Amino acid sequence: MFKHLNKDIPASIVVFFVALPLCLGIALASGAPAFSGLIAGIIGGVVVGAISGSQLGVSGPAAGLAVIVLGAIANLGFEQFLVAVVIGGVLQILLGVLKAGVIGYYFPSSVIKGMLAGIGIIIFLKQIPHAFGYDKDYEGELQFLQADGENTFTELFNMLDYISVGAVIVTLISLAILLLWEFVLAKKSKIFTIIPGPLVAVVAGVVYYVTMQGSNLGIAEEHLVNVPVPESFDDFTSQFTFPNFSFSVITNYSVLLTGATIAIVASLETLLCVEAADKLDPQKRVTPTNRELLAQGTGNIISGLIGGLPITQVIVRSSANVQSGAKTKVSAILHGFFLLISVVTIPVLLNMIPLAVLAAILLVVGYKLAKPSLFKKMWSLGLTQFVPFIVTILGIVFTDLLIGIGLGLAVGIIVILLNSYKNSHFLHQEKVAANSKNYQLELAEEVTFLNKGAINRELQQLPNGAILEINAQKVKSIDYDVIEILDEFSVQAKERNITITFVSKKGKFENPESYKKFFEKEKKQIA
CATH class of the missing domain: 3.30.750.24 (STAS domain)
Structure with missing residues (x-):
């Protein structure tokens, strides 16, 4: 497990920087305390990563659950909602025991590849406003229609009125570093494969923020990472919230229904991401899906017990992990420890990281997931592969992840029925x-x-x-x-x-x- 540390440590650093704003953004979108998103990210990395059989998958709070969580917190209150998270975790363990993980194998390859490409496109489109300094929407948002009535494409026009010159400069510097590091420097010397390019880009972004602070080319605080900064140890421990396990709450129908909803949606998203991560794995290892449900259930129980959001395996962090050269699950585990250590020791330093740097990293991740060569390959395989592939992409880009997968799966089933009818x-x-x-x-x-x-x-x-x-x-x-x-x-x-x-x-x-x-x-x- 530890013989690939030279690959896993640099990858874990990249995943850490990607996960940090996503954990905070998803918590914000869910109407939960920002610290609850960090708890979920830490538990997803350390606990789920340790138990899971997935070598490259990374778990944490998921944007796909944000709407469910937002409504549940508004309806139940946060302490009662945490009970539902724990119940959801228990149900996921039960699903794992009942071997429900086999569901993940019933999604056609064309749909899974469409999911990866669709996520890549939506990541790319969603990061463009952040790259230009328009940070109205939270990091990690993947839905087409937004709560404020805007959508992915209208936000691209809205950003033109809020361009930050400093953010654009940081984005360009970061992209230059990332591309130079991957295509030139990494091929010239081994040292450039040990030190990850995204880390250098983050350091350059922090240096730019500090040196340009107060000038016309500076970056305002609203364009930076915003980690909660505790003033004392008591202040830090007060950020943990514990569930209300009273009999009336445990037996409350709304709490039980929310728990069941979390279990079903989180399990489905996890199984989809497991299939996608296995497709990205250069070694083509196969994740034991029932064990994955057990790991996710355990993670959700612990997250709910200490005030964290629900956890799933997430494709954005998983794909960043793969693209950064990770070899084993040590990378996912280490990223969880990095989240924990940094939030406790250097929150002030973290709050100097421009969101434009992280946007640049995710722009590269998104492009790699939706390369033009993938579309060409799927077209060459024929319409029975290309049509479900493209329908899944359009569904994800213009609705959300689960609806897009559902549309692609429906088309895939129709293709199967037509072939069965003919053959x-x-x-x-x-x-x-x-x-x-x-x-x-x-x-x-x-x-x-x-x-x-x-x-x-x-x-x-x-x-x-x-x-x-x-x-x-x-x-x-x-x-x-x-x-x-x-x-x-x-x-x-x-x-x-x-x-x-x-x-x-x-x-x-x-x-x-x-x-x-x-x-x-x-x-x-x-x-």
């Missing part, structure tokens, strides 16, 4: 004579109730007096619905003077009852 059988006419009425219906290995409509349509279009051979030699499994269709057609065939011959592995049968019994026997044997 269940093959009917062709034998050209023995000019007006031959010899037909052969060849059934596939798997024939389900989804295919009965297509098969029935083919049978009904046969001309009267046809000679039909039903070839079931490849059949391994067939639903009773299809057997019923064939049985009903055999009755019609007598009226239409159609002769039916059934061919199976055991020979030919001309008596419809024979092949009906054969199918039923085969089905029992398979079962």
Whole structure:
């Protein structure tokens, strides 16, 4: 686990800088104390990272839960909401015990790749205002429609009235450092692979803020990271909030419903991000999903007990981790410790970091997730891969993560149904004579109730007096619905003077009852 520290430590530093403003921004958007977001980030890194089987996934507070959390806190109060977080964690552990993690494997690859590209595009678009010094919206926001009535694209026009020259300069300096570090310096000397470029960009941003403070090119405080600064130890400990475990709260229907909602949404987001992180992993390791649910549940219980927000695995931090060269989960764990240590010891220094630096880092992350080469590759795979891919992207960019995934999944299911409709059988006419009425219906290995409509349509279009051979030699499994269709057609065939011959592995049968019994026997044997 510790043999890749030369890769994991630099990656953990990058993830730390990405996670810091996201934890604070998501807490702000959730109507919760800023410190609750930091607690979730720390627990997500240290606790969830240690228990999880994911080598590159990073957990913390998720923007996808912000709306749910905001409404729950307004309705229940923060202490009662924390009870719901704990309940959600318990339910996630139960889901892990019940092996519900298998759900994650039912999302098509095209949808997962669309999710990565969609997140990349939305990250890129959302960071442009921050790069120009327009920080009205919180870091980490991924929804298209915002609470103030604006959307992703209108904010790009709104920022033109609030451009900060200092922020633009910092963004350009940061991007120059990041690109120079990755494409030039890292290839010239090993030292540049040990020291992460984003760390250098952050240091340069802090130096710029300090040296330019008070000048026309300076950066105002509202464009900086804003970590709570405790004045004493008692002030620090007072930032922890504990849940109200009274009997009336635990049995409150709204609390239980909120807990169940958190468990379902957090688990779904986690499983999606697990699949996405595994796709990004250069070593293509597979995360045990049931163990991941156990880890997330444990993290949410602890986070709720000490005043933290709900936790999920999150793709923004996970992708930054992968792109920074992390090799093992040590990176995720260390980023949690860095959050803890820095918040306790150097909050004043953290509050000198311009948000424009972090915007530059995320611009690079977003671009790498949605490279043009990915679109070209998906197009080359054909429409059955490209259409779910592009629908998922559009859904994420113009709605939010879960709706976008749902739309992509729906299109993927439609593609599967269409393919199943086409591939269940093959009917062709034998050209023995000019007006031959010899037909052969060849059934596939798997024939389900989804295919009965297509098969029935083919049978009904046969001309009267046809000679039909039903070839079931490849059949391994067939639903009773299809057997019923064939049985009903055999009755019609007598009226239409159609002769039916059934061919199976055991020979030919001309008596419809024979092949009906054969199918039923085969089905029992398979079962």
